[in-house]
Amino acid sequence: MSIDTSAAGVSGNRSGSAVIEFVRKPLVVALVLIVALLALGEALSPGFASLQQILRLSIVAALLGIVAAGQNLVILGGREGIDLSVGGVVSLSAIIAGNLMMGQNGGILPAVLVCLATGALFGLANGLGVTLLRIPPLVMTLGMLGVLQGLLVVIRQGIPSGRAAPALSQFVSQPFLLGLPGIIWLWLAIGLLMAFLLKRTVFGYRVYAIGSNEQAAYMAGVPVRTIRVALFMLSGMFAALAGICLLGYSGSSFANVGETYMLPSIIAVVLGGTPLAGGRGGYTGTMAGAMLLVVLQSILTTINIDESGRQMIFGATLLVLMLFYGRAKAMRG
């Protein structure tokens, strides 16, 4: 079974028709909505759906999508898995990377290594709190977010904010291969990697198993804790990777750049058809979810209305979109 047919279990009544089944797939829903929004954007302001602009939007979506990859894994692993600390890790990683690079290409490799290690470290702390102390993930990562925000303040007073290496900036925003920027390739590679991880490795099978029924997984010899800790570590590493890319995108690190990724990364996962309960879903949908979110946000930027109106429309639209996805089963079956 493909990981994308996840909606099946979510909605109460399934139709026998293969066509309807297909159309109900979150991935298909998201893609259709993306196209519809692009068309709407083009109608509102010509040029919105130009190839160039779509590419630029994809860059922004890639940043969100990379954070959402880790978020997705943690959510799939169940037991109310969620990682609110990703925003803090993104910021921390951007700062560390900037300082290790200081505008020098030679600094990229050490920066990537150190940042991934840092992300993994915070993920490890989250994972240990969740597994060994059995702190609910929302609580653990919320607390960790507070710690990370405090740490950012300390660090930013101690060391200057650094600059991205030119090669990194180029990688993120300039065409790299076949006219696509490197970050898009990176994102696609992550998409493939995630699909492979979830569908073709025992690790992936086990992620779904613990997400769906942890006790049964434990009784079948699945190393529950190890897997859950690994998921949080992966989440930290993806967030750190996103932090590095964000540094490349904006050229220099500053303030709490990552804060804006916390809840949107969760929304992207949900719009991608992975319910927060875990055990179902996959990353392909999440990629579409991230793109959908970014397109929606940028449409709202381009229409000339008050901020209040933008927020009202954004909030309401999100609600309407959610109706297409992860609605809980009706109590009455």
Added chain:
Amino acid sequence: MTELLIRGARKAYGATLALRRGDFDLKGGEVHVLIGSNGSGKSTLCKIVAGSVKPDAGEVVLNGAPVTIAGPQASRALGIGIFYQELSLAARRTVAENILLPELPATGGLFVNRRELDERAARYIAEFADVAGDGFSADTPVLNLRADQRQLVEIMKALASEAPILIFDEPTSALDRAQVDRFFEILKRLKGEGRAIVFISHRMDEIFAIGDRVTVIRDGETVATSNIAETDPSTVIRQMVGDQGELVAAAAAPAAAPGEARIALQVDRLGGQGFTEISFRVARGEILGFGGLHGQGQSSVLRALFGAASHDAGSVTLDGKPYKAASPRDAIAHGVAYVSGDRSRDGVVQGRPILENVTPIHFLRNRIGLVRPSALKDKADGPLKALKTKFQTIDHPINSLSGGNQQKIVIARWLIDRPDVLLLDDPTKGIDLQAKSDLFALIRQLAAEGMGIVLYSSEDAELLANADRILVFNSGSVTRELRGDERTRYNLYHAAYEAA
């Protein structure tokens, strides 16, 4: 007199047709038994009447008037009370609160009237006071109760509806004999009051002890209704099984254990939470039975041997080598297998494909990292066939199967790579007769092939028919061992009730 008629009730879950055509009539003053194999649609039919499942088609006629049952509340309002097979309790609420949860007595419609609540709950608790066991009181959170006690609470909750129509969907599956007897007394009294009662059980003796009429349901269709007095167990079984041919008679167990065989598992003075001083040996080729009233430590011992519970005294050897499992993972690596009767908790990974549910042990024992689905499917095929598992394709989610077939999948996962010792913890709980006989044939075959098997069963007949020796548990220790001709129902009951 109350009368409930159901005509042509139908319910499909996606491709699964849970109920094809449910016809059923129920009269006041009778206990109407509903029987059918796992997944035949009994619970679905009950839930339709209780309002918690919305039928695709069909009509319900109550006292001559057609009614629509819009939901559980509406059903209650129509005078229908139900015991749910999977229970409907709030774990952190107290026994009393749970009993009256559907209609909490309130002052001014706003504040809980504690006094009235306690008084009313006490009435139902009193009915079971002497059989409920330790730690059962009105203000105990349900969380702290044993499985049988929880089932009692669900029974009390159904009784508290004081409804003219009462549905009991497998209310006795966790109860001990005394509790069942008490429950049956109450049912008889209610019947006398003119209430209409639906009763579901997989235990044939219970059905014939309490039923007035029996309706057999097969593959989602009600096939026959007869007066209990005018039928007999084998007729009922034939109706349940349909044209699939005669059931194989339960295999008579060999008289004695193969004496010379190697010892697979030796346990010396094992002690832990819920059991003490347990000693026994299991030879390869032998099926050792655990018997006694349920909850006497049998499960705890098996779980401890599997590393899922701790033991703090005694020693274990596996094939002559010292063995202590720190976790199930550890046990599996040593070639020990464990099948729990509580499949929804311990066995099934809900919502995931059958394939993923069959393979975890294989992954672990072969240290597999990458998955090749086609190769895996080949591996899974054999065990699934051996168990006669019914499924559409191996990529379908396991929830699309009936309970019995789900349990077969859980068992199949142990058969890709054969373990040395198989621990069966009431593996047939809620499984239909056909599946049971398939399963025990297989278990016997596995033993013959050299496995050491421990079988705990809450059904005496099952144990007597399949175990080579039986250890009877009482209060956490073994009080008697039954061998050869000693394995009689009388001896088993006697030993079980001895110190109780």
Added chain:
Amino acid sequence: DTFTIGLSNGWVGSEWRTQMIEEAQAAAAAWEEKGHTVNVVVQSANVDVPGQIAHVRNFISQGVDAIIINPNSPTAFDPVFAQAKEAGILVISTDAEVSSPDAIYVGIDQTAWGARGAEWLAETLNGEGKVVAINGVAGHPANEMRVAGYRSVFEQHPGIEVVNEVNANWDQAQGQQAMQNLLATYPDIAGVWVQDGMAAGAWKSIQDAGKTGDIAATGEIRKDFIDLWTSEGLNSGATVNPPGVMASALNVAVFMLEGRELKEPATAGQYGNAMYLPIPFIDSSNLAEAAAQLEGKPGHYSYTSALSIEDAEALFK
């Protein structure tokens, strides 16, 4: 004399704020030479309005002589400042004005700040062309004052058309994204009015789009931006809100604690309690000077200025 002054800063999301605190601490230390001991206690953390009210209450509990605050709200502190005054504590706000009659404001006029950049933009564009604005957090008072400032200027230039105004929440990356979207939608814009760190982001998008030569946009005062500005020859102008404002406020506070009276009481601004400091401006004409002041400083360091003790004394009788 010995004075204890509490410094409260309710947002630590930028180096500008750090520099503000550091300059104030340095200013306090400088009083040692004048024979005064000025102790500062600092509460500088990311807090919301209630959190910063707690800052003030902590200072009151501690019994400080004066409180200098960079407030998260213009009006929310009225009650707690009244309590501080009751306890005999002098309250000065800086960087953002407060409505409390129990406090005075020492800092720049944010409306004038917004207007100054707009004037530069209008002049640079010769009063002609499409302009977009990228603003901070909608509903934030400092943001709204700056917005009022630029709007009042653009209104006086009929040739200038403000085609869109968006909010990027003082976040550099959001500023960059917003600019990217705006460039896609309005390919023919000539000018961008943008604040603070978001300016660096906006300029990054302008550069990425290869429009560096075609667009005039306001800039910011961090050294790394000034360097970029110099090397790329950006068509930019930056109004300065110096991080030294808190140091200026501190120097004023010490004189007031000494019991000195202002020559001209602080009565400016919409709340009639403000004392405005001059607003420097950087454009191509004095870019080199600004760069010289920042020589050798780290990239995050902002161009600054503050009232010296002498400057401050000149304001008193």
Added chain:
Amino acid sequence: MTSLSPTADRNPFAAALERLPFLPALLILVVLVVLNGWFEPNSLSYRAITGLVSTYLALMMLAIAQTYVVMAGDIDLSVGATLSLVNVVVIVLMERWGGGGGMVLLACFVGILTGLACGLINGLVVAALRLQAIVATFATSIFFTGVALYVLPVAGTPAPAAFWRTYGGRILEIPFVFWVVAALALLLVLLVRTRLTLQLLAVGDDAQGAFQSGLPVAAIRIKGYVLCGLFAALAALCITGDTASGDPLVGGKMTLYSVAAVVLGGSALSGGKGTVVGSLVGALIIGLINSLVFFVGTPSEWQNLVQGLAILIALMAGVFVGRRVGQ
């Protein structure tokens, strides 16, 4: 029959904790009070305590608000936005209608209706439309923030002096906020005894079971959200009293604090277990940690980190102890 009961050897402390899951939190609170008094004796003065209560009363209310949805296993990430919206509605109405006593009360009343409406919207979206609570209430929070910005585009607009002087003043020599606390305590005592509280907890325990038992689960959850909206509105009135002004963003950061307070108070986010008293204590713990960090003399750049660590540790300790003893 002698059967092996899992309940036989439960210790009395575990039983107490089952009934009063906020005991660990209360202990932490006492320790914090002592430490605060140790490092800054003034912090235990009458005035300082009044100040502490005035400052954190809004968070206490918000934590209570959050508790009523958490009980049923839901969550509300829009409480902060609801608070902001009510705050600006009240401020704008008071400005429109003048600062007369009757008008002020009427404005407060409309504010409360606004909070109830927000709660109702959340309830409908989560319980009736069956969207996932975390993301759905995040979406409504964006929507409510938009409405708040529409009502009052920029922070400011002073409240009538009569309003905030009452809030910050005294009645019969006792600070007004203490009267509020007393009234709140009474209200909570009443609420604890309601059928709704029990039903919320039952739904939180097992929603499907509650539904099958015949409880109107959707209606109960909606009522939980409405109650949440009510307390968020009361929190807004407190904020309005303490800040004497309107700010469309004032509540933004308080949402996650309200969640933290609820957890600190011993409630389970998975539902079925929760007390409002605990949440109230949790809110005070957050307040006392913040002030303690300052009174201890933490250098400013470390303040956020130490606060963050202290809250994380308190959260972990609370959850850990609660579960350990509860087992």
